[in-house]
Amino acid sequence: MIPLGIIEDQAAIREALCEYLGAQPEFDCVLCAASHEEFMAGLAGLATPPTLVLSDIGLPGRSGIEGLSVLRQVLPEAEVLMLSVYTDAERVFEALRAGAVGYLEKTTPLPLLKEHLLQVAAGGSPMSPSVARHVTRYFAPRPVVPAADNLTPREQEIVRAIEDGLSYKLIAERLHVSLDTVRSHIRQVYRKLQVNSKAEIMARAQNRSRLSW
Amino acid sequence: MIPLGIIEDQAAIREALCEYLGAQPEFDCVLCAASHEEFMAGLAGLATPPTLVLSDIGLPGRSGIEGLSVLRQVLPEAEVLMLSVYTDAERVFEALRAGAVGYLEKTTPLPLLKEHLLQVAAGGSPMSPSVARHVTRYFAPRPVVPAADNLTPREQEIVRAIEDGLSYKLIAERLHVSLDTVRSHIRQVYRKLQVNSKAEIMARAQNRSRLSW
DNA sequence: CGCCGCCTCACATCTTTATGCGATAGCGCC
DNA sequence: GGCGCTATCGCATAAAGATGTGAGGCGGCG
Structure with a gap:
């Protein structure tokens, strides 16, 4: 059973996630918080810290991305899957650079989300296709960047x-x-x-x- | 209806793909080839060139990756989704650098493959989770313990x-x-x-x- | 005091970079 | 067809960098 942590500020969503995922036999939802600060505070009293964390990005206080950097120092062995309504390149890359193992749109239905979480545990890195597109573009040969000096x-x-x-x-x-x-x-x-x-x-x-x- | 191209050397798989996808109302399978050479040759006589190409990587003759570079010069507007049994980082990155928009394991079931193809058409970049993991690792900050600067x-x-x-x-x-x-x-x-x-x-x-x- | 970490310097050797001078081949263009 | 640009590869030499071994001076600390 995988100890799971959830960080999400909207109470309704947080509770839905917590309830649904906690009810699954694969997960043990050990810590649900509305902010990174709350999450870090809650970690102290846990016997088994989460090895898998589901985190929102648009959070009040410390953003999900800033929090991620901190979190990865405290829980280096935990894998963090980001959840966001935003899929702009800026945020996606910042999340990946901060060490997120995956990035999903918030519209992902719960059963699919569960699948993705299991994939993370299995060494995968689920990404919504629209998120992954930013990544492929990053690697793709620059489509004729005109501004780039006069380099071929x-x-x-x-x-x-x-x-x-x-x-x-x-x-x-x-x-x-x-x-x-x-x-x-x-x-x-x-x-x-x-x-x-x-x-x-x-x-x-x-x-x-x-x-x- | 999306004009679709398929490159796959194993006849059984190629035909299965061609048949299944061609039968879908969303796709029009305009060109099926066993190699990149054959594919390029076949392009000449087409009224509507494919805008979506599904290509194997382990091909005889020109590999899927080498072929991809060539293909993208001839059909710059086409999007290419790679299909491979191999998911090693080396190959994944080479494919992405060559301009693939996605990278799937060959074990992907046909209906799911169809979904992924539609996602490509919709601007997405489907990647198998294990493939995506290479990508996230690429961006991740140097291995969790990069020797916390105890520099004098x-x-x-x-x-x-x-x-x-x-x-x-x-x-x-x-x-x-x-x-x-x-x-x-x-x-x-x-x-x-x-x-x-x-x-x-x-x-x-x-x-x-x-x-x- | 003796040990240890830090800063300093030296010499040797091997690998990597920087740079010059060519050379061939494909492509677009007038 | 010739011309210019790009991309490819080769050889050669000199400078810079990487790596091993060693060693003297200095200051703090048990």
């Missing part, structure tokens, strides 16, 4: 790989080309961007991200 | 300098110490942070800033 598509891929911290060898593997080809592209990129080391490229990314993200 | 003050200065994109030589100048001293500190930092290149340090900084800024 290939050169942009190279830059992204550098920003990911990869070595030439790994970049070559990722792009399925030879080491010399990678060198060649990088030389070109350095000329265009007026830099002369991977480090400068990465420092650039650093500054950009502070401005835009 | 001097080591932290070194890290900051690295994050600024400086070379060893410049770091040595900034801190008024010898090159070898810088090396020495960096070696120590690498041990403590479990990394082994400047690039990884910088990628770390990158992730941190996304969370906090």
Whole structure:
């Protein structure tokens, strides 16, 4: 029986979740809270802390995402599934970066939600399709970003790989080309961007991200 | 009615897919091929090219992933859903980078597969939970215990300098110490942070800033 | 005092990056 | 068809970075 925690501010929804999931033989609903603060406080008195947490995102006080970071330090072994009415890319990525293992729309019917929770316990990462779309777009080759300096598509891929911290060898593997080809592209990129080391490229990314993200 | 393409080498499976999906009122199965080469060839004679493609990954000849890149150049507006028995991270990410909008296990039952295809058409990105787990791990903050920086003050200065994109030589100048001293500190930092290149340090900084800024 | 952590420096060696000079092939364009 | 741009790959050299081994000085602490 999986010890389950629930964080949801709307009483009606919280109780519905708690009641339905708690009634399932697979789950033991050990802690239901209306906010992260309440949840953290409640953790103290528990014999068996939850290993699976279902959390809303739009919460009063500490948001679900901020709370998630904190929660993962206190309960590193717990897996957190986010639930939200919002499916904008911003929130999805923030949740994933904060360590959520899944992200579902709030409209998910209860029996399906139960299925998803079980999938999490089984090592899965359920995501609503519309949420997952943000993710696929993130990985997809940039659909001709016009603003990006005057780098060719290939050169942009190279830059992204550098920003990911990869070595030439790994970049070559990722792009399925030879080491010399990678060198060649990088030389070109350095000329265009007026830099002369991977480090400068990465420092650039650093500054950009502070401005835009 | 959505024009659908299918690429699958195993005849039995291909026919099952073709038959089942073709019989659905939502789809018009316009092209079924056993390989990407065959598929590309077949495209030429079509009045309405598919806008939705279901493709296997383990194909003879050009693999599903290589083929995907090519396909997306010929049919940029088509969305491709990958189907595979393999769910290793390597393949999943390659598929996503090549532009797949979704990735399903081959064991997905036909009616569910149909649902997933409709979700793609509706702008979703269905992923099997075990596939999605790779994705969430990709975004998640470095493994739960990334050695809580027990860096000495001097080591932290070194890290900051690295994050600024400086070379060893410049770091040595900034801190008024010898090159070898810088090396020495960096070696120590690498041990403590479990990394082994400047690039990884910088990628770390990158992730941190996304969370906090 | 002796041990330990921190900072410093040195030398050696191997790998990775940076950079120059080519070369071939495909594609769009006039 | 020639021209420019892109992408690919090769070779070579020099600089920078990664990694091992070792070692002296300094300050705190049991």
